[in-house]
Amino acid sequence: MTLRRQAILGLVIRSYIEKGQPVGSKAFVEGYGLELSAATIRNEMAALEEMGYLTHPHTSAGRIPTEQGYRYFVEHLLGDTELPLPEQLKIRHQFHQARLELDQWVRLAVAVLAHTTRKAAVATPPRARESKFKHLELISLHDTLVLLVLVLQGGTVKQEMLTLDQPMDQESLSRLSNQLNAECVGLTGSQIGARLAARSGLLGQLGELVSQTMINMDAREANAFYREGLVHILSEPEFAEGEQVRQMVQTLEGPTLVDVVMAAAEPLDVGSVQVLIGGEGRWREFAELSLVLSRYGVEGRASGLLGVVGPIRMPYDYAIGAVRYVSQLMSDLVNEWYVGHQLENRVRMSRS
Amino acid sequence: MTLRRQAILGLVIRSYIEKGQPVGSKAFVEGYGLELSAATIRNEMAALEEMGYLTHPHTSAGRIPTEQGYRYFVEHLLGDTELPLPEQLKIRHQFHQARLELDQWVRLAVAVLAHTTRKAAVATPPRARESKFKHLELISLHDTLVLLVLVLQGGTVKQEMLTLDQPMDQESLSRLSNQLNAECVGLTGSQIGARLAARSGLLGQLGELVSQTMINMDAREANAFYREGLVHILSEPEFAEGEQVRQMVQTLEGPTLVDVVMAAAEPLDVGSVQVLIGGEGRWREFAELSLVLSRYGVEGRASGLLGVVGPIRMPYDYAIGAVRYVSQLMSDLVNEWYVGHQLENRVRMSRS
DNA sequence: GATTAGCACTCTCGATGCGAGAGTGCTAAA
């Protein structure tokens, strides 16, 4: 692989990504003002084809990159992937607009990504792998009315109101909660269920309730998967035909996308960016799509995913820049949230 | 409008809805084994066309219904719209599968609707027009750690943890909450903000917090709009072409759909079903779509919307049946929730 | 007066053919 070939490969791929049309030797030479003749380019292209980086759709068409070509491009030929400053400012501005809840930040992130890249974007809210019990408090409000405050590792708090059949004083409640705290700390929802379900009386029932609540929260979070900007992909010329559009919608609306994203995210650390090109042979429906994915959050505590889905012919540098930037912003937010919301609301109040 | 014409119109529309192809006189007579000749049918069809209920796409094609035709069909020619029993059972079964939270019920409803009708489905969670303050409690947990329990009219409960700069005992807190309760009962979030923002000290800050929380909840609920089954619409032959598919996705994914649904829902009481055919001239993007919509919930308290979106050529009887049935189920659920969750969790606990 | 048979006419749709254009591969010369 000579240097010249690298350069040519890079230019061919860039040109194809931009124009969307097979690039032929003649137009190529003219377009970039090269000092080589079309024939030379033809030879080099033939060599690159031999190596597996380019193909033709048919005899008399220009060259287009293969999956392998794109991969080489992303790994070796990508220059600066920093998101251009004006875009950075625009995005930052949108994120500073409003105080939102965590979930809404995630939605904002998807919207922003979809909009700036003009591709489809996906994201999941940050979550711990499986939430673990930290402690609970039982607070007597009335004679039979009790407030259950459940605190999970990582700082999430969930409250439930309970009514007992018979009144119970704060002291007995505290004893009960101490017992539960001692037994359950560090366990997951289902572990708590397994451990306490058989117990008799209030303890067993409380265990059941806590377990169900935790499992429910996990399930609900696991379901949350935001997508936006589907239309952008459908507008690409390669998916112009009706049947293809339908299939694309099917892939992007349905569960395949979730599978692919989750699988691709497996080896991904917080902050790094992963590029999946053309389904990598594992997902047929994804053969013409690429995915630029990043994990954000706080390593070891809670993390979420966000990324961009587009046709293989995607401006990878820009997409990578955008994803990395938004991922960084979201990580900052999660960090801030962790610092600020550990059990307490960050409202500063002074007595009058 | 003679009886015979009504019958013919009905059959033509049913046939077109089923087959998706213009119906011609000859095939029509044979298909239904009528005792009339093709020529007679031709005359009647010409008359129906004169009246505005049918058209042809071109000279030598069969007839297809106009918007007006569909409307007449829905208003006068629809027979039994009860959802067939097997489907009822299947749906009921799915709803009895799991105990879920209200939001998840809504998602289930969309999924079920989309699946049984094989069209796109939409729904919003039930909500009061704007949530109104009922009362709050301030509970001292530690010296500076306070739990704020905010109860809204309709029974929704929201808790927040606060830290004060200086400790404050339960008695002062109770005085404070009594004052707030007296001032704010029945007000909306923004009204509370307007009223208490100017107050000095803790009262003003608390008011601000409560106001923000309520406004936030309303906004978040107002944003929730679930859709599913987009692909079903795209699979219809009338949207086979690429550009049309793209536009359809645009319409269904974007904000237009929300606008249309909200406008169509305006005059809709809980339990009744509204059919909007072809955008009724008000929404151009909706010209080839129809909407079958219902409001569910508890009249005057909280209600949500759910419905089915499909091509104009939609099996209205089936869609209406499905929407009405699911709407009824959801109303029951909301009712149950209201009875069960007024401030307290419906867990029955007995002391050991 | 309503219904029907017959017939000429219209329009779509798919198949076929053709020419322009773009691009390649190969060979021979620089």
Add this chain to the structure above:
DNA sequence: TTTAGCACTCTCGCATCGAGAGTGCTAATC
């Protein structure tokens, strides 16, 4: 090693054409 030239290939858009389906009208029939 690079370049110019040339024959060859393949796509794409356009026009043509015939089959098929359906209509509208007229005149005959019940």
